[in-house]
Amino acid sequence: MAKARTTKKDTGKAPASPPTTQRSYRACLERFAPEALALPEREVEVCRADVRIAFANVKQGVQAVCSDPARVRKALPELPLDDVLALPDLGRALVFVSTRITAKPASAREIEAKLKIVAELREPMLLVAETLAKRGLLPKEVVAEIRAGTGKYDMASDGMALAHLYEEHAEALRGKHPFTREEFAALQEASEWLLDNLTPDGARRPVARQRGEAEMMRDRLWTLMVRRHVDLRKIGYYFHGDAFEEMTPKLQSRVARSTAQAEEEAEAEGAEEEIEEEGAEEEIEEEEADDEAEQPAEAASS
Secondary structure, eight states: OOOOOTTOOOOSOOOOOOOOOOOOHHHHHHHHHHHHHTSOGGGOOOOOSOHHHHHHHHHHHHHHHOSOHHHHHHHOTTSOHHHHHTHHHHHHHHHHHHHHHHOOOOOHHHHHHHHHHHHHHHHHHHHHHHHHHHTTSSOHHHHHHHHHOOHHHHHHHHHHHHHHHHHHTHHHHTTSSOOOHHHHHHHHHHHHHHHHHBOTTSOBOOHHHHHHHHHHHHHHHHHHHHHHHHHHHHHHHHHHGGGHHHHSOOTTOOTTOOHHHHHHHHHHTHHHHHHHHHHHHHHHHHHHHHHHHHHHHHHHHO
């Protein structure tokens, strides 16, 4: 890549950034986890940074210098632009897993509530899947393997497998089953949550182990971010010369804070809500139900 002159200015008018669909924090983690886990252990950097600031800064940088991807590709054809454009989603994954480190352990009530969702959907979906398999619309061996599972952890695995099975064969199964997208989404969400919070023998996952796994993944995602951020800064320098520090701030820079950055850091707080929101709502509902059940008993005793 030819080195840019420090006096070079970007005089072209870049079009507005194309509209993008923001992924959920969990979906972002699932997207980057395989690549993060593939990193050699010796190359992993320990994350001691404020990941919310890093998230805000990469998002600002991508918006500032990558609003016209075609222009960047033409100028820097050997640079992995797709990796750079994915930095905001990588930041969401990093924030999500970092929040898990301090998240409270799953309660027995939360586990039972999620198991109830999976149990209510698993059996009818599995029965229909078995019928569809007999008619050659689904692979018999896959359906049989799902049926063979037992126990809480297997039930969660079955839920994931069923959701993916119906999704994979959605076109062939169109109009041939009664289940809705909302039901598949509920099954997948509850199953994912259980797999995150249960051990293979069905016990509650120990807090120390949860935190250890989250810390390991945090460091690996951070390593990916550090590597990709280098390329983002190259783009900033190529198009903006000495002004690249302002356009693509360092990951932990607090100097050039803007209203947009503050908003982006606030957006990062959504990761905590995504982890805790459903569990908190369920606990409140259960406590209210307990209170209502106690009131008749108190009235009878008086």
